[in-house]
Amino acid sequence: MTKRNRRDVFRLGAAAGATVIAGSVRGARGAAPPADNAWSNSLGHGVDGKPYGSPSPFEKSVVRRYVPWLSPTRDADASMTPLQDQPGIITSNGLFFERYHAGLPQVDPKAFRLMISGRVKRPLLLTLDQLMRYPSVSRIHFIECPANGATEWPAAQLNSLQLTHGMIGCAEWTGVLLSTLLDEAGLYSDSRWVCATGSDGAHMNRSLPMMKCLDDCMIAWGQNGEAVRPEQGYPARLVVPGWQGNVNVKWLRQIEVGPEPWMTREETSEYSELLADGTSLGFTWVMDAKSVITFPCPERPLTQGPGFYEIRGLAWSGRGKVRHVDVSLDGGVNFQRARLDHPILDKCLTRFTLPWWWDGKDALIQSRVTDETGYVQPTIVQKHRFWGADPVYGNNAIQTWQVLASGAVNNVQLS
């Protein structure tokens, strides 16, 4: 295992008798500056053009996508974030994955009410303005659907980073800690569980143990510089850092407190894992550590021939911070330690990179994260040993991308 720093990149490049990357463009030596394009010789549109901006028209293929056969209807379905186009840890609000149980409700913020009820001393009924008066925090966290990667349990099925890993997004969430509201409402000694309910047509509801509610849960009204997006629960959603997406209830309407879990449909028939003995494993809340290489990937092949490339990817853990990421170029036989970009935050995406001199031959590239608890991302073989009989959720296995001599990249599974 070799660790290389940035200086080494160029030293090795020099040893090979050429500048590492731009060798192919050294003909530019002494060249004139690039010719003026039309936009360099004219006035562009002014500041009255777009009060709310949008991406360049040349980026119009960068969109969320869904798998038509994954669900019988689009209103109980998911779309995926284009991770192959996400440069860093923040997911653009416009590209943040969607997951609906009854479609997207258009909530009028003036009609928004949040009720804190059940086993509390002082039930509360809050307008949005009242909710926003409470002491607030702002934190960057990922949210991932536990079904992220579900299609890949039996075999490598979808030749796409977006469709195999894109049910995740990461944003700066701003709002009120749930503990603040529960303090205000006042708990009893048997106020041990909370049921969060959304105002969508599915009345999506999930039980949460009080320990997590008093830890780091928040009711967010802000997302990456603006109000929480409609797709993410406008005007307010629950954020349960590191726990599976569906408990981060969107379009939040009620927080009920009680002594026991509610055993709702969404935690009995759904979001539980059928085991080999016919029983069901529920309340598998925490998203275990996971990572994936975002470049190269099926959507982003190597188009410039052999030579230097930077392997880039994202890693995360629902249990805390990323400790390190290892990258393999030979299907998991040898690993090298990747460089991590700062900040490295709790329950947040972490970006990693590794310099790579591609020799133009087939390669099997993988990333493997270790989180601060010491948990190591498993292989799909290891996962199958310990997980459900015909699993849907919880696929955090190491992803293998096969790089072909042509530069094309395929999704493969190693047995």
Next chain:
Amino acid sequence: MTKRNRRDVFRLGAAAGATVIAGSVRGARGAAPPADNAWSNSLGHGVDGKPYGSPSPFEKSVVRRYVPWLSPTRDADASMTPLQDQPGIITSNGLFFERYHAGLPQVDPKAFRLMISGRVKRPLLLTLDQLMRYPSVSRIHFIECPANGATEWPAAQLNSLQLTHGMIGCAEWTGVLLSTLLDEAGLYSDSRWVCATGSDGAHMNRSLPMMKCLDDCMIAWGQNGEAVRPEQGYPARLVVPGWQGNVNVKWLRQIEVGPEPWMTREETSEYSELLADGTSLGFTWVMDAKSVITFPCPERPLTQGPGFYEIRGLAWSGRGKVRHVDVSLDGGVNFQRARLDHPILDKCLTRFTLPWWWDGKDALIQSRVTDETGYVQPTIVQKHRFWGADPVYGNNAIQTWQVLASGAVNNVQLS
């Protein structure tokens, strides 16, 4: 000076014989859950609705705005970020302030070329694909126009947070360190300055000393989860962390290396400060530490009567990290230490909050940042003592908001 923690908030509230915030809604005790709205009894649109999302239609007033009289034309003008609607440290790409010298060029990424030329051993001419192959980093930094607050030098003129402080934005920038490209091109002992030129109609160009170029400058192709926005320099811009916005050259086209600064129009006639003796102060690159209260503010008055509110704001420094922020409720006589949200990053916005029990009387609220170098944000009176004769740039003075008994908030200047 009293420091209060969150538990104290509620203890004090209880002492006053009422829950602090929700006292007015205690009638909700035992109330039924909020009535179902139309969106709770119907299917919303599915995941095929918006491949690229947009804010709720109820947020349509959250937009960039400009001051019509600030510039004779819109294509050499600036629009401002609505900081009153920015919940955290990340600025939404759609709301990031604009500053054009010849309007917004629509650059075709296939025609993009970046030339590294002048006093270098190996001139480079790179396509966008080649640029993106280089080792990359991802970092969250603010960018601020040095004219931010220019209208407020003589007196409190614009009764608006957005228009007095909104020429700033903060994003996760992803790209290549300039030092990486300069290493690749190879420097001589007299390669002491760099001139960065944009491909817009203004051919906007600025000189930068090599020390900064080899420190933390980057050529960014990513912004908050997607390609750099057109308004921010698509497909690639220079990011010069902590330095005034205009040197962060957008739509970048050339990096020229030489022994001396170029003394371009933009650093002689523009972006320099006329002094009382008739000389001009140029190369005032670093954005000194600054902070502002974003709630309450003229656009966000206190609409719910006396009682608990959380003062919220943003602080930053072009010299490094924010060390602490102090808030005054009496026009700068007494200050209390504010709470800072993490992460606290280098040359990045930092969010601060302070709990406040408003007694319903007039108040003069201020924030004052101290950065990690020990620099303390000055008053406007102090600034006038040491700054230009009729200043345009560099207004980082403490902002005073006057809160009236009605809850309305005005921009005022204390002499």
